[in-house]
Amino acid sequence: MLPLKQFQDFIEQEDLFKKGNRILLAVSGGKDSVLMLHLFKAIGIDVGVAHCNFNLRADEAQRDENFVKMLAHSLSLPFYVTHFDTKKYAAEHKISTQMAARDLRYNWFETISIKEGYDFIALAQHRNDAVETVLINLVRGTGISGLHGILPKRNKLIRPLLFLNRDEINQIIDDNHINFVEDSSNASTNYLRNKLRLDVIPHLKQMNPNLEQTFAQNIARFADIEAFLSLHIEELKANLIVEKPDGAYIAIDDIKCLKPQKLLLYELLKPFGFIEQVVEEIIAGLDKQSGVKFLSQNCQAIIDRNNLIVSKIKPNDNRHILIHSNENSFEFNGNLFEFSFSDNLRFDNNKHKIFTDANLLLFPLIVRNWQNGDKFIPFGMRGFKKISDFFIDEKVPLHLKSSIPILVNGNGDIIWIAGMRQDNRYKLSKSTKKVAIFELKIK
Template identity: 35%
Template sequence: MKTFNPFDPAAFRTALRDFMDRESLLPAGAAVLVAVSGGADSVALAHLLHTSGITIEIAHCNFRLRGKESDRDEVFVQKFAAQLGVPFHVTHFDTNGYASSSRIAIQEAARLLRYGWLEELRTRLGISVLATAHQMQDSVETLWMNLSKGTGISGLHGILPKQGALVRPLLFATREDVAAYMAAEQLAFVEDSSNASDKYTRNYFRHHVLPPLREAYPDIVRQTGVSIERFREAEMLYRQAVEEYRKKLVEQKGEEYFIPVLKLKQVKPLATIAYELFKPFGCNTHLAAQAADLLDSMPGKFVTTATHRIVRDRKWLIITPLQADISAHFLIEEGQREIQIPGFRISIRIAKNDGRGIPADGGTAYINLAEIRFPLMVRKWKQGDYCYPLGLNKKKKLSRLFIDQKLSLPAKEKVWVLESDKRIAWVMGIRLDHRFRVTEHTEQMLVIKMDSVS
């Protein structure tokens, strides 16, 4: 990290340009929408960009949380934009009302409202870049907060210089650097009184955690900033390694993902790789650990996240998306020739039994029409269902039949049955019921065919 003289405005602008070029923050000739609260950091950022010859527009959020002080800040930023001769945009929020209706903390409500409006404004104006004034100490505070809560490697990179259209051009500078620039350029700013309160976590770290550390290590902010840059580079290598494991271990088939049990058990470090593999499927650290425990569990065990189910099969961990509830009962009336169920098209016809035998086709059922009572019902199977499997003529629970067929839990959940007069005539795609079989005495057959649809 290069050093510069913050009391020299030209040197500061050069350092800003170098940082933006190194991090590819600003396309050539692009304009910037700058979020300005009126505090020293945002005023300095807007002034630095403007005096560097970059086209800017200023946006200000009035959260109406501090009464007259909030209105004072708005007036200040409006006058500041006028002094620079740049466009000014403002919005007002009922932050307390939004926080109450959304049942979230005030800080989180303000953050969501702010970034939502800024992004909408940026898009509407056709500006390619949105800039906020986070500086190095903000990033260092974020790192310490993440460490205190417990974090993976992504928590070590602090605040990123760029996330999509959002950039933070001041991350190379400390709070003291900004103060020196403000003094050198004789720039005014307003102070947010809530910054003195310790009820917010960040302020507690700012007022009570970093100061004692600074007594022992006076340059802790800048040195931690250097470490953050190294952590970011280490994270890049880490992500590359994780992607290699993902390519080797995760196989996608349609909407399902398969991970071989034996291969994953041999991976080291298992906990870290397992966490990264399971994270895209809704796993936090705790659920990822539970999912890894499936490697040593019996087949059929599973872990459910908000979006997926991870099932221990005999040789695989099978990851399937949770499906929204759908209608699970469909009727086939006499004379009906086709119906649709989720994932399948079912065609129905009547054929004469010519005595030449029944073709072997798991997707088609040949049923003795004399045993059928309309309407037929197609539904998902449920616990307690039973049939008389063809060739066995002995009552058997479907759950037991599925075990004999070695069906995985995801496969079981996709099984439909055809029911006639409350009797299962066909476990669809798996086994016909013996009571509905075609015999030499059968004159007419009901032929039901299943075709998969995407």
């Protein structure tokens, strides 16, 4: 007899899917996935069968494909199959064959489920798989999420066999005379999972014959701990992170009060891509001078006075551009400017717009980023001031300094720190005949 009641109870207990949902079954042809297929068919769920041929085991892979195809047809179920050049994909992406196969199949399952209208994708992983996953994560190093291993449900992926262990599956297959195909690679110790399965776990089971049940209980506890931590992190994000247009601000004093500091800061910064090692460096640098920068793949974190400021790294293709006298608009680093001439000698008090003496301009003008050593005469003053000092006086965050456009005359004079201050040498005067107007448009 098939364990239909246990199967249905587990589906209901874990809320894997609702009545009327369509389920795409990932079926390799092995015992686990074939049993899953028969269980779904027996309880009358609308399912389809998806099979991946990774072209890694020559004739055996083709045998598996043929078996699953015939099984699906014998049960009058939709059948979907695809072929992958797994080794080529692994080489191109510089990953292991196992990781390549994982990426390929999950991406294809998602594509098929969307195209064919399936609500969930069912994978035939069981309790032993969960044990092996936790051990692999521990061997490689993991956080709390790695301790719960594989979950019964995550987004569209469901694992309805996690109530069974491998021995139970073998017994059900034998008792019900269910046909399957055996993957010869399961007996190889070339893969870490197989080494654990064949060499390590048998010794652990000598110490604890109920190893799978114990791990299932531990996994449930770890999942609860992760859920609790996630709630706490969301509260910390709401209280500590201040979102501004230029980035996320976290007060350094608040970071110093975190306990446990490393764990909580890592969780706060994880969405920005910062790894544990960089978080350690950030903690060590909290008392260093402003300007210390830490990088993830797409973001930067800068210690700036009393805050840690996290912002996205923007491609800075426009190191400089030339502006000719016949242009009426231009863009620089995502900023839009309008440029015009006027005979009307007027002046608006607007830091996003400047009115300059057109006769003093030497075209082409240059718009570029700030450079060390830049100086100008701020409007209303007589002496030169370094722009770096001006930024400090204006409390410009360090991570924004290099993105503020600088308008430069053809003779090298700085005309305008866009959106902030005009140079006094280029203001309108009694001798001005024609006005050049530059405006930074605020989006």
